[in-house]
Amino acid sequence: MKRLWSRIALSFFILILTLVIVLWFFLTAIIKDAYTEMTRDHLVENGQMVSQLIATSNNFNDPEALQGLIQQFNQPIEMRYTVVDEEGVVLADSENDPSTMNNHINRPEIQAVIRNGSALGESVRYSTTEQINMMYVALPIIEQNETVGAIRTSLSLSVVDEALSRLWVSLSIVLGIMFLISGVASAMLARSIMRPIDNIMDATYRLREKDYSSRVNAPSKGEFGDLSLSINSLAASLQKQMKEIEENEQQLTSIISNMVSGVMLINEEGRVVLLNSAMERFLSQHKDNIVGQAYEKAGERFALSPHIKSVLENGLKVHEEVHSYFPEERVMDAHLAPYYGQGWQQKGVIVVLHDITNIKRLEKMRSDFVANVSHELKTPVTSVSGFSETLLSGEVTDEATKKQFLQIIYDESQRLNRLISDLLHLSKIEKKEMPLDLEVVDMTGLVHEVAKTLRNAVENKKTHLTLPEVSKKIYLQGDQDRIRQIILNLLGNAVNYTAEGGHVDISLKENINTVRLVVKDDGIGIPEESLPRIFERFYRVDKARARHSGGTGLGLAIVKHLIESHHGEIEIESREGEGTKITVTFPKDQNAD
Known part of the structure; x- marks a missing residue:
């Protein structure tokens, strides 16, 4: 803005300077013309006066008397007077000897008066006699109504030039002062104009800088x-x-x-411009490594590139199910659609990924659950139906055989009852329809109590069972019946899946806020690929043996839900053929955060 201020001030200066120069030339021309006119009028007036004196004195024909009369005007007046006759002969001159002077008939002012009969003759030229520029004015001398000669008055123009010079100096000083005053005024005016403009420009500059x-x-x-x-x-x-x-x-x-769904935005040039944290997690890359890159790099994980290309080229929505198998299997529900700018011009592609891995897993588990329930129910129902039909046919007459068939029917019905009871129990636990009956539980005493209920199974398999010391009491807050069920299931599995003469160890460890129950055996163990599914319903590592043991396949699923209802955690470590170690961690206080 300083440059604008200086340009405005400079424009004012140039305008004022131009006006001053024009005014100076105009005024000097007018003054020069006025001064010249005034000088001419002065010469005419003096010429008329001298002409009248000559006419009244009758000295025109007496050269000596005329010369004396003319010389009287030499000193007081700086004008030169010259009298010539009608032939141009100089009769008298106020400054020189007439006899030495040339004939003046050829002088322009003399010719105008004598030969042309003008009432006034004038001329400005260089005087060879005075060797300066002179202004000449000639008037006729009339006697008896006839022109008998001419009186010429002249004045050196140096006097005029000196007067004009002094006038020009004064005029220059006055105009210079006017120029300075006008220049200062113009600068102040420009500054006053620019001050609000500067304030406005400063405000708009700050607005441009987002202030x-x-x-x-x-x-x-x-x-x-x-x-x-x-x-x-x-x-x-x-x-x-x-x-x-x-x-x-x-x-x-x-x-x-x-958003739990991954969102990625790709511009019309095919480069990634935005993605959220969920998409970063799905792609296993930080956004700094993806933003600005071509969509092929971002889309290679889930094979999205062909779909993105299709949307960019055709502008049509795409809905596909895509998969990734590294570092773990993921199933994504992918929605791709074009996004538009002004005028509905396509600007790129928006990609939305929904992680449906758990949904697919649950669907598979639900399908497996239905199949497993159907299979588990089918076996006892088939047995009960088959043996009942045989007995009803009357073909079996042997009492021992009948009793055997009835025992099978009873056992299968009991197994069916246990299966249905476990399913109902698990369903209630999952729906939180069985609130905890909290009390102070003696974990050491409860472990020994459960061990007594399994004494026959332990003795039959000659299992070496190690229990925590009775004297070392450990307490926690919980539902005693449910904790008993947890210990019974874990200890029962350890005994059942441990070979005859094997070892089963149960230990309790107390920390400040938690109690850990550890059940360890040296039994058949669990294959590594089965560990992630060991808590699923009806999942069995050895189905034949598990069914023979009377299990329903729901025990560990129930145990997990009971532990979670106590805000606890369960961990399992196992090697096939070496044994299994299960660690359950309970909080001492169920009301603690």
């Missing part, structure tokens, strides 16, 4: 005041709009960032 709190605070009047009010109104509107935009952006960013 929307900027306002024009300097008071202004007139158009600048109206402009300041308009800019302040615009700044207030911009500030409000930007605040709304920032709030919307924050809301949108928060929504996108906290």
Whole structure:
């Protein structure tokens, strides 16, 4: 803005200087003309006066008397007077001897009066006699109504030039002062004009730098005041709009960032411009390594590249199920659609991935559960139906055989009852329809109590059972019946899946806030691939042996839910053929955060 101020001031200076120069030349021309006219009038007046004196004195024909008369005007008046006759002969001169002077008939002013009969003759030229520029004015000398000669008055133009020089100096000083005053005034005017403009430009510059709190605070009047009010109104509107935009952006960013679905935006050039944290997690890459890259790099994980290319080229939505197998298997429900800018011009592609891995897993588990339940129910039902039909046919007459068949029917019905009871029990636990009956539980005593109920199985298999010391009491808050069921199931599995003469160890470890129950055996163990599924319903590592043992396949699933209802955790470590170690961690206080 300083350059604009200087340009305005310079423009004023040039304009004023031009006006001063034009005025100077105009005034000097007028003054010169006026001064010249005044000098000519002065010469005419003096010439007329001398002409009248000559006419009244009757000395025209007496050269000596005429010379004496003319010489009287030499000193007081700086004009030169010359009298010539009608032939141009110089009769008298106020400064020189007439006899030495040339004939003046060829002088322009003399010719105008004597030969042309003009009432006035004038001329400006260089005088060879005086060797200076002179102004000459000639008037006729009339006697008896006839022109008998001419009186010429002359004046050196140096006098005029000196007077004009003094006048020009004075005029130059006056105009110079006027120029300086006008220049200072123009600079002040330019500065006063630029001050509100500077304030306005400063405010608009800050607005351009996204400082929307900027306002024009300097008071202004007139158009600048109206402009300041308009800019302040615009700044207030911009500030409000930007605040709304920032709030919307924050809301949108928060929504996108906290979405469990992955979102990725690809521009029309095929480069990634945005992705959220969920998409980073799905792609196993940080956004800094993806943003700005071609979509092929981002899409190779789930084979999205062909779908992205299709949307870019055809502008049609795509809905596909995509898979990834590294580092773990993931199933994604992919939605791809074009997004548009102004005028509905396609600007790129938006990709949304929903992780349906757990849904697919649950669907598979549900399918497996239905199949397992059907299979588990089918076996006892078939046995009961088959043996009952045989007995009803009357073909079996042997009492021992009948008793055997009835025993099988009873056993299978009991097994069916246990299966249904476990299913109902598990369903209630999952629906949290069985609230905990909290009390202080003696874990050491409870472990020994459960061990007594399994004494026959332990003795039959000659299992070496190691229990925690009775004297070392460990207590926690919990539902005693459910904890008993947990210990019974874990200890029963350890005994059942341990070879005859094997070892089963149960230990309790107390920390500040937790109690750990550890059940360890040296039995058949669990294959590594089966460990992730060991807590699934009806899942059995050795199905034949598990069914023979009377298990329903729901025990560990129930145990896990009972532990979780106590806010506890269960961990399992096992090697096939070496044994299994199960660790259950309970909090001492169920009301603790």
